[in-house]
Structures are given as C-alpha cells and as structure tokens.
Amino acid sequence: MRIEIPEGSLFGLANLPYGVFSAPGTPPRAGVRLGDSVVDLARALDDEVFAQPSLNPFMAQGYERWAQVRRQVTDLVSGEVPGEAVHAIDAVTLHLPVEVADYVDFYASEHHAANLGRLFRPDAPQPLTPNWKHLPIGYHGRAGTVVVSGTDIVRPCGQRKAPDEPAPTFGACRRLDIEAELGFIVGAGSRLGAGVSTSDFRHHVFGAVLVNDWSARDIQAWEYVPLGPFLGKSFATSISPWVVPLAALEAARVPTPVQDPAPLPYLRESEPWGLDIDLAVSWNGQEVTRPPYREMYWSPAQMLAHMTVNGATSRTGDLYASGTISGPAKDQRGAFIELTWGGQDPVEVNGEPRSFLLDGDEVVITATAPAADRTRLGFGEVRGRVRPSAHEGE
Missing domain, CATH: 3.90.850.10 (Fumarylacetoacetase-like, C-terminal domain)
Structure with a gap:
C-alpha cells in the first residue's frame, strides 16, 4: 500500500522519526512515523533488530548503519509498503523509545x-x-x-x-x-x-x-x-x-x-x-x-x-x-x-x-x-x- 501524507503534516519524508509502539495483540517493537501512520520496521525490512522493545539494539549498530537504514526506509515509504506493516497512529500505543542508560x-x-x-x-x-x-x-x-x-x-x-x-x-x-x-x-x-x-x-x-x-x-x-x-x-x-x-x-x-x-x-x-x-x-x-x-x-x-x-x-x-x-x-x-x-x-x-x-x-x-x-x-x-x-x- 502507498501511505498518504496529509497536507501540512509535520511527519513527512524529511522527518521519519523512530519510536517504539505496540498494536493490539503484539509486543512493543520499533517503527517509523510517516504522516498519520506507523511503519513496523521488523516486518517492512525483515530485520529482527527492530522487533525489540527499545531502539537500543539498532542504535548500538552505529552511524553508518543509521545512515543505511534511513536510506532504506526513505526508499521504502516513497513507494509501496506491505499492508501488514502499516498501522494507523491512533490504533497503536506508544512506549518509551529507548532504554535510558544514564x-x-x-x-x-x-x-x-x-x-x-x-x-x-x-x-x-x-x-x-x-x-x-x-x-x-x-x-x-x-x-x-x-x-x-x-x-x-x-x-x-x-x-x-x-x-x-x-x-x-x-x-x-x-x-x-x-x-x-x-x-x-x-x-x-x-x-x-x-x-x-x-x-x-x-x-x-x-x-x-x-x-x-x-x-x-x-x-x-x-x-x-x-x-x-x-x-x-x-x-x-x-x-x-x-x-x-x-x-x-x-x-x-x-x-x-x-x-x-x-x-x-x-x-x-x-x-x-x-x-x-x-x-x-x-x-x-x-x-x-x-x-x-x-x-x-x-x-x-x-x-x-x-x-x-x-x-x-x-x-x-x-x-x-x-x-x-x-x-x-x-x-x-x-x-x-x-x-x-x-x-x-x-x-x-x-x-x-x-x-x-x-x-x-x-x-x-x-x-x-x-x-x-x-x-x-x-x-x-x-x-x-x-x-x-x-x-x-x-
């Protein structure tokens, strides 16, 4: 499916912030927000690092990996995204995005x-x-x-x-x-x-x-x-x-x-x-x-x-x-x-x-x-x- 971005949205392709969310019946996992939708990254990218309940495992992979995933996500959400990976923002629960160390x-x-x-x-x-x-x-x-x-x-x-x-x-x-x-x-x-x-x-x-x-x-x-x-x-x-x-x-x-x-x-x-x-x-x-x-x-x-x-x-x-x-x-x-x-x-x-x-x-x-x-x-x-x-x- 193609994700529609409402006019004037503060969550367009230039943003793509990361968070941790859960949908009914699923454990917390990492996602990216686009418009009024949340994209499940574990499903969309087929990568288990995003199936974790915090962003820490992904963040620990370092700068080059952050840049690579941002390019991947931008390309993905600019086109067709698997429907099962997309959730409406008002249908999910948002959690603390990171395990705070200090x-x-x-x-x-x-x-x-x-x-x-x-x-x-x-x-x-x-x-x-x-x-x-x-x-x-x-x-x-x-x-x-x-x-x-x-x-x-x-x-x-x-x-x-x-x-x-x-x-x-x-x-x-x-x-x-x-x-x-x-x-x-x-x-x-x-x-x-x-x-x-x-x-x-x-x-x-x-x-x-x-x-x-x-x-x-x-x-x-x-x-x-x-x-x-x-x-x-x-x-x-x-x-x-x-x-x-x-x-x-x-x-x-x-x-x-x-x-x-x-x-x-x-x-x-x-x-x-x-x-x-x-x-x-x-x-x-x-x-x-x-x-x-x-x-x-x-x-x-x-x-x-x-x-x-x-x-x-x-x-x-x-x-x-x-x-x-x-x-x-x-x-x-x-x-x-x-x-x-x-x-x-x-x-x-x-x-x-x-x-x-x-x-x-x-x-x-x-x-x-x-x-x-x-x-x-x-x-x-x-x-x-x-x-x-x-x-x-x-």
Whole structure:
C-alpha cells in the first residue's frame, strides 16, 4: 500500500522519526512515523533488530548503519509498503523509545540562567555564576524515572522550608514547575578514558526528543546547597515518544550565539550545532510561552564533549538534556518560575491567575523545525498531567 501524507503534516519524508509502539495483540517493537501512520520496521525490512522493545539494539549498530537504514526506509515509504506493516497512529500505543542508560541535565540557556540568577541572587553583581560562560553546567539525574509522554506525574514529597519558616517540614511540593527542554540520545557510546570531541558529535548522537524536566522548586531550594539538584528533580522527567534523527535536523542547524570569552579548545566547534527549533508550551490547553532553541548558548556537541572530557563513558541509550530553553522575551521563558517571576507575576490561564502547577493541571510541549524539503518537521509532543501526592495530608 502507498501511505498518504496529509497536507501540512509535520511527519513527512524529511522527518521519519523512530519510536517504539505496540498494536493490539503484539509486543512493543520499533517503527517509523510517516504522516498519520506507523511503519513496523521488523516486518517492512525483515530485520529482527527492530522487533525489540527499545531502539537500543539498532542504535548500538552505529552511524553508518543509521545512515543505511534511513536510506532504506526513505526508499521504502516513497513507494509501496506491505499492508501488514502499516498501522494507523491512533490504533497503536506508544512506549518509551529507548532504554535510558544514564541521564544528565544541562543548564545551557544564558537567558534562563540569568533570570534565575536575578531571582535567587538579587544582590549579586552579576546574574551568572563565574564559571557559566566557560563550561556547560549540568547535573546527573535519575534514569529510572524518565517516562514517556502521557504518563501521569504524581506530585512529589520532600523537605521544604520557606524563608519565613523556622524549620523544615515534610510534605507535598507546593511549587511544582516544568522545564521545556530538548534532549539528545546517544546511539554509539565511547570508551572509559576517551572523550568525544565536538567534531565527533554526529557519530555518537542518534537523535533528539522533547523533554519536560518536572521540578519541585521548594524542595530544590532547600536541598541544593552545596551539591545541587536531588529530590527536587529526580521524581520524573518526561520525554516525547518520537526520536527525530540527527540526520533530519541538518536544515535546522545554525550557529550558537557569540560565545565570549572564547571556549577552551576542547569546546570549540569546527561546524555549527546550534538548532533552529521552535517550542510551544500549553497549560491546560492554553499556549503560554514559545521558547526558541536557537537562543541556547551551549550546543549539544559542546555538552557531550564536556560530559566526556574527564574520561567518563557515554553509552547507548544515554539521555542528556539542554536544560530550560528560554529566550530574551517574557513569552519565551521555558519554566513557570521564570514566566511568573517566582510567583510574583502570575499569568492568566483560562481566566485564572496562575503561578505553579495544581493537581489536575496538564502541560503539553510541542516543537517544530525547518526540514530539508523546505517544509517543517515535528517532534510530536510531551504531555503530562499532575496527580495528587500520596502524602498530601502530611
């Protein structure tokens, strides 16, 4: 059968993102999305590597294999596809696309870092910390709590201490927030003791996903000195089910903003890996902000180079995220703590002033980018709804 691509679809031939799906009566397996259809790659290509419940076995085959399969899939879906390999998108269940090996979250937006500096350190001479423009700051997260879009998020609990409270208390998070981010998935790992250079980025990173790094701001504020995020971040990180291949993002590549001072040699790039990607964040169905990824100071190639320069390994399935994506304008801020300036300047959501998330709230993040055929490609969505804490009364 020939797969029809609806006019204006964000999932045309220039995209072809990978995911893991199941149809009624079949186990999870790898597929590619085209239009409103999912192509079962194990059946279409007669290759058992795609009959696995994650993309990891395929990604581990490396860069040349990724390129070969992309050519095969493009040729296949441009013509006749076996009917038994094609499923309607609304007839399948989408799963976590990769088995996440390690998870690192960066802090790569100068606008976001400067805004939080002004909020948290209003008396400091500069909003950025002294090291910020010399290296991509990040922290190691919890791979086991990375979940696929559509998974409900239970309000986390922990210790909290507001400035006017004499001592900490235990209970449900009072200042639950989101962070709109882009995540990068390592396909081909690196050896212990051998870093990945910026020029080798494309040979190691398979593709990109949307990320919502849910954040318990009150728990985070009490715990983060001196070692940084812990329980305020580790309870859930949502990702989109579709992995957009790095090869599909060639037309979206742009230079990063001017980096001054010049980075140290291991962080310098011979080719630009900034990305012109537009995100949109909706809160209970209302769009509230549009963060632009092209404003990110540090590129994903620089993040990977820094993450491995000390000799740390990277592994198939590693996920590293950009940190909150924010632009210079108020309606480009990718976290609600920024958008509402710490709750002091609420935004109107469906006629109500809102600052942080309430139980029942739903957040949806989407994104598009220029495609090679001069259309636009999409990342799908990362969606999550907040559920009450099991310890609400404590």
